[in-house]
Amino acid sequence: MTETRRYLGSGTTESDTSSLTGAPPLHLPQRLTITLWDFSWYTRAEDGGPYADLDATCAKAAQLGYNTVRICAAPLLLFGDLGLEDLAADLEIEGLGKSPDGGFYGRGTRWYDVPGGYRVNVRERLLELFDAAARHGMVIILASWEYQQSPVFARSPRWFDAIDAVPLNGRYRVLADAWDRLIAAVTAAGHRERIAMVELHNEVDFSILPALADGGSEELHRLRELHPDLLITASYGKPPHLAMHTLPDGFGAAQFHVYSYGVLDALQKMIDIRSEGTSNFPNPSLSALLRPHAPSVAEYGRLDDWKYRATVVTDQMLYGYDWIDPDAWDTWLYNEYGPYREVMRREIDSRVIAIAAWARWKSIPAVVGEGWIGYTPLNGTFEEGPVGRNLAEGGIKTALEQGVWGMVLCSNAAPHHPLWSAEEWQQRMNNYILAAPAGPESSRYLQSQQPSMTVLAPSERTSHAF
Template identity: 80%
Template structure:
């Protein structure tokens, strides 16, 4: 018989008092926390007259006013510095959007990110410097990424951008990206903006792009780029990191910039209406839309045949399918939201726990590797432009849980929500953004 206390396992252990300390130290010249707004490629694809990015200085000023200190963008390194024979196109890039539909409107009008009316030209290299000048004036730092092997070229009128990067052999794409980033970083350094670079991502969501697995050449190129620029954080982002097997993430990442989405009830809806499938081979597919989707469409929605098709090359240049474009352009957002609210109860606890556990897994991996952790996108998933489920009380509650978990586990930077940006309706919720950004930027780091 002993008087020693019974040992009941980890449940009796006190919480690590250092759990909220940063997972890895960021460069000393950068903010102690990053409050990120996701501007993606929209800073150049939504620059039409009166558009959210027509005036870059005003957009940066508003972001700073709402409490953000970081913007994350597609810097189009392959177009601007890829040595692919595109210099003339970069200097006079015509933004078309996805093209004009038979009814006179434009394709993508009901989507997020793709709702670009187009109709203008720009010099993208000059615009990149203009953005950095504006960011400097308003105290913002910039996360640089590329969406070029996901969607960026689809917004151009000319297919040359897409055709040039698509012609790069698969095994050479990471090398070409790394070389382009080296040149782009050099140009920003010459312009006096090196300290404004918060992070460089070889590519956005390498697991959901037209790229080999990161371990198949990407890690080598990441390490080479890090050696060329040891003062900068250089990494690649994952759209869905292997949360249950984080040990399989390859070494070489300078930061854990991973995305946290919990589709839950949204995925249940998407499966029921079969909206993410691709019908290109036999489009229009006579089985699409199915009755469940047809019941959610707006009155007077055209048939798939009447809706028509984007130029074929644009489908190859993006990860969004033909069925998604049709469905999101013609969905009744109220009916969409009602379905999600009615079904959410079954998924509430799963989605809450999934967000929290994924954040914790990312932070634990970053702490193991001694690198800063960042959640560059999150929290629910891809919804129609005018659906308000993610902007509403349920979505905000899930976002706040994700932010709280991130702060509690030492994540350096995070978005409030992927939709909290000038090109989304959520930008109008100023009070919530101010409150959440204040929470992020005043959180202790040690």
């Protein structure tokens, strides 16, 4: 019997989405396996800290299968021409400050658990990182978290005050100028080909910045014209997945973040941990999850006022995360996860697909620079455990099927997080990513570009050396 197939319309015709959404520059890896070092590479460089020895940390990352680190390169501090040159060369790292009980604020959080107590030359350290990356065959995604939180870890408010003094409508221009100078300095140091990507700023939708359409798009175009051989872009914490066509022009890559809070969001709302100024905080639900003998909010005290303005993290989050019982936190999430399981899986898949489809339409590389569940306490293990790893593996699989060029294993897969100790899982997942075929588009980039595209040498513009 001959099998016949009915034609049911073009929607039933399968198309291959596994080739890259857009081809990256030829000198870069065909896939990026990214570990997120954010600002921690200079805020957690204390003696014995996870980034005390940059060469050893890069070596470990390479051993685990990573070929890319994504950092806050602090362009406004280093090259913003904001009168911070002396601070950039001698930055005192304090963290969020000492708490009344003899500890330090933020010790129960991720990214904010900075004990401080040392000074760092950030200019020299950036060059050291590039040198170490070169020795271990890694490339670097350069971003800025400065209008989100980086200055909060300094002892002095000068850094934050200087960037906060820039009028809102001028911040993208100042960022682009600073990036131009920083790129020139990195080029002069012989590391231009180590630059995997430059992001005007991290998560422009969750930072003290105007909408990207209000000046940022023009600055992306300008910076790309100055450096046509580099991928220049900006990142979104929550891109408009249901309306990607509303994004402004100017992206050189689709570096967007994919978080599915699901059950975590339900817990956050129940305990009201992300708000600020709530009367009668903590509420009974949060109080039930706190460790025994947790101090009252009044007893725990507050950071210096300027530090709240310099970060997107609230006072309620800091108190709650510092005093939460991680086991009670995890138990609640595991007990309540069932009804959210399929929703969270599908949300991750649909967001990855939307990002990749938009990137393919624009013919630019797609990257998932952060993901997959959300912000949890430092010692909570929900995302590091079997549930979180399963969601991460699903997201990575979908990303590869959709032609995404680079991705994190998890935002928490970095030296300053407990997940760093899950070595076998990281090696296995990185090998899985690197073994995926990139498709024919990976061998083509700039070949179709006009020969007249040239890059000005640092000497042909304002020179800024390290």
